Amino acid sequence: MSIANYIKDDLAARLRSGKALPMPLTLGSLAGHYQVSFTPVRTAIAELLEEGLLKKGANRRLAPATTPQTSAQGRSEVELPTPPRDYYQEIANDLVQQSLQGDSIYLREELSAEKYDISRSAIRHIFHRLAGEGMLDHIPRHGWLLRPFRQEDLQDFIEVREVLERKALDLAKDKLETQVLKKMLAANSLAKSSGDRPTVDESLHGYLITTAGNQYIRDFFERQGRYYQLLFQWEDHDEAAATETVRQHQSILNALINKDWREARKSLSHHICNNHPILSQIRSTTAGPRHKRVPSED
Structure with a gap:
């Protein structure tokens, strides 16, 4: 399936x-x-x-x-269907973990297919998809080169993301529905007890981008945002980071519900630029990618 x-x-x-x-x-x-x-x-x-x-x-x-x-x-x-094994998601998550280590490594189709127990054509399709989203580079006769996490790349993405999401907010503000925003607000909830975890709902960003109706803004996030979306989801596994994300989402949503556009833009910018306490501490090399040479791939 x-x-x-x-x-x-x-x-x-x-x-x-x-x-x-x-x-x-x-x-x-x-x-x-x-x-x-x-x-x-x-x-x-x-x-x-x-x-x-x-x-x-x-x-x-x-x-x-x-x-x-x-x-x-x-x-x-009623029995709901069981989610299929999502090989793309599984492989993407594994590669994010390796990318965060800052090293660029070669991936061989044959070995990767064996590791995930899928066909070589299937792994090639997934790698092509990941290459389109900026996680891999195809190196002829050598295989696929993993993109290493670089702090400077993250900061460049954040700068462009802030500009485009603020533009999306401006384009979407007259089309936003209060009931939808209130449901998103309810979906972002802080932990109710010491054994609980905060619930992070990220749909606000997709809602703004989709409602804006600008295909070029949407295309940027669909093509370039996936890699960073996976990084941000990984970061939200940390309870303190997730708690801060919820608070910032609530601030943005309350401003949108109240149609306080100035405060909404301010809160959105703060959230985008100041919500990566873990990723911002990961050191990355500046001397260029490090990778091992591998034999040519037929």
Whole structure:
């Protein structure tokens, strides 16, 4: 089962049974919920629209096409599909861990295929996808070179991200829906007890970018943002970092709900530029990438 098929089947089961749906039903929110890029979400939504389980209203918002005719007992008995093994996500996460060590290493298709127990064509497809997102470089006759984490690259990305997300906010502000923002605010919650963890919901960023409607802003984040999105998700495993992320998201969302655009822009910039306490402490070399020579790959 592909990840797009899983998303479609999961949403279809929820729509038919009346089980809770990931809300809001937007590209950004669904991509955040399923932890994927926009591409498989678009595929799933297109098929659900064609099958009549979803519809678009006059304002182009997605909504369930029919009211499910299922009892509360039936809802509790519905089995949702099991997520497939996402080889792309698994490999990407592994490479992020290696990238953070600051060393550039060669990856061989044959050895990688054996490691993950998939075909060489499948691993090549994944590597091509990761190359398109800036994590790998294809070196003819040598294989694939992993991009090492560089502090200066992170700072360059943050600078461009701040400009583009602030622009997205300006373009989207008159189209933002208060109810959607309130749901995002509720989804970002601090730990309620000492044994609890804060809940981070990142869908705000995708919502702003999608609602802005600028394809070039969206393309930048789809192509360049994936590598850093994985880094930021890794960073949020730290409880203190996650707590600060939640507080900053709440600040931005409250300003947006109150239509205080000046404060929203200020809070968004602060969040983008000052929310990487762990990554900013990782040392990276400045003498160029270090890697081992490997034999040519046929």
